[in-house]
Amino acid sequence: MKIISFLSDFGLKDNFVGLVKAIILKINPSVQIVDISHQISPHDIIEAAFILKSSFGFFPKGTIHLAVVDPTVGSRRKALIVKTNNFYFVAPDNGLLSLVLKEERVIKIVEITNSDYFLKPVSSTFHSRDIFAPIVGYLSRGEKLENFGREISNYNILNFPSPIFKKNILEGEIVYIDWFGNLVTNIDEKTFKSFIRKKSFKVQAGNFMIDKLSFSYTEGDSSCPICLIDSFGYLEISMREKNASKILRLDRGDKIKIQL
Amino acid sequence: MKIISFLSDFGLKDNFVGLVKAIILKINPSVQIVDISHQISPHDIIEAAFILKSSFGFFPKGTIHLAVVDPTVGSRRKALIVKTNNFYFVAPDNGLLSLVLKEERVIKIVEITNSDYFLKPVSSTFHSRDIFAPIVGYLSRGEKLENFGREISNYNILNFPSPIFKKNILEGEIVYIDWFGNLVTNIDEKTFKSFIRKKSFKVQAGNFMIDKLSFSYTEGDSSCPICLIDSFGYLEISMREKNASKILRLDRGDKIKIQL
């Protein structure tokens, strides 16, 4: 049974997610569709790219990853199928796939152009239902990649913020805030550890200073923030059983400084 | 494998949706249940009827559509199974099905009365779990329609607001606001185009005037609203990558006027 993952900013109030699934199942009833999230902040390609990168590798080999945050739907932006050494990715060509494709070996990129597979009439506002869903349905049934369009060699890259080194300061930023209010930075474990090299350090998060790396969320006393390497693999600021984002008043894009 | 669609106002916080699925799967483990939405505004039969109408046709022929917004659960309101030329519908008889059934050819309507199929004891507050779910389960296994109750010929109709023509003005209203804040009106493409007949026009949405029909969400400059025919097939007011409902302060029931 084929697995399809599905990531979007569609929310769960409307029928958008359900209709995409309906179309896929109409074409191939024997798939399992797994929602990654549909609550990506509206139009937020960077957030979607980050979550997709943090998710795709946990799925079985051969999974088709459908990812749609598509603010330019209906414009001339391309629609892509990318085959890598492990997976298929179906997404608009707006940078959404660029973090993922750094970690995978790209085998073929196809621009979706063959309208024989589309749901007619194709709306100008909901390509997930009218183009992406049927493409995923036929792809899951084993249709050949080349049938869907023409091979291309490029795709759009987005600028994901990198940590900055300034003398003895490493400056990162908050790139994601999870449901519990934990603050995920763009400083990955390797970058952090090679900067610290077991020296003493201070992490500045808003008005708070943190001077050690905790191992789990249960450390700290819920009045002071802690930092740890989280399950995304990044340095994260957290408060025990509290919403760190609300209490520290820190949001996406805010800087986190580490000083030796 | 049988597909069951499921629409409700149950939200996703409680266990209501999960229990309905548990009961269905207990009776027939080989179904695929696809959520249309469970975030219909509480008790809002009109919103549910609109979303169901905009969804049912995209599912495979033979799909059983379970739709429950049921403010009069436990009263003497009837519970229905409707067989049409393409689908089955299971719902309370409160008007929820009335928009859908305008578009389908009704073959048989059965009032659910045979308590042999019910989960005992039947609660007075959660018929989805105790009545609708087992009915859907047995129906998906091929149980004959007539076994569930007695055939009837009528069902309740709800008043869905229609656009009003006043001389050279077409007055519609906002009937749905999607997750992105787009304002869906009750003016469908055909009504709009036959009113406009390629003449120049002005759409009044709150304090804004829009004088052209856009093709996609990417038109406009995010400070002015645009209008377009959306994927529901209706005239929609939108703002580029913004929440039009919040910015224009327009809500369900607010009027939208089109002047030639």
Place this chain on the structure above:
Amino acid sequence: MKIISFLSDFGLKDNFVGLVKAIILKINPSVQIVDISHQISPHDIIEAAFILKSSFGFFPKGTIHLAVVDPTVGSRRKALIVKTNNFYFVAPDNGLLSLVLKEERVIKIVEITNSDYFLKPVSSTFHSRDIFAPIVGYLSRGEKLENFGREISNYNILNFPSPIFKKNILEGEIVYIDWFGNLVTNIDEKTFKSFIRKKSFKVQAGNFMIDKLSFSYTEGDSSCPICLIDSFGYLEISMREKNASKILRLDRGDKIKIQL
């Protein structure tokens, strides 16, 4: 096809729920995973225990119930598999299972210790993905219980508030508020009816007095609260098509008094 139920406080914004499902399906693609809820209030073990107790029995015999509200993840708290006469339960040992296990006959309790089954490297913050999900996957494939760890005989109990009898007053409290704003108390039908014994009574909810037990939500006139036995089997305070919690300004932990 094996059914797995899944309850957590993970919310639906992040990829947490999706990744747990990905890991389970990677190990056993032929399972059906049914979400009970992922919107348990963050870290709220009591709420999770109440919802699990109100849900598990509706699933088919043999269902594996995965329940994770896990504020002490990464500490020395144990992880459990409990086999009962009807089901399997997989959860952290923090009291989450204690209400359920009062109603089931426990056959075997295993502390999960065999890291051969874990996803490596095991994070300190997301054991659902790295430990619980693979355990559930292998368990659903028929792996023997004893392979996962060592048999133990105890598990943690949590204090779920009980109603208190004071002369002719029965004092309960609100233990759950559902999506519609209905107030679920800890007074079950049996306790209520054996206290009342068909005498006249008054239920005090905030500033309101209710003097009869209604049968369904449709009674009352939407300006006065009613009480009824709900589908959880408890006394519930409700307002017709309104959010009783908001209007009465009552929240979890608030007392409800019944006077003869």
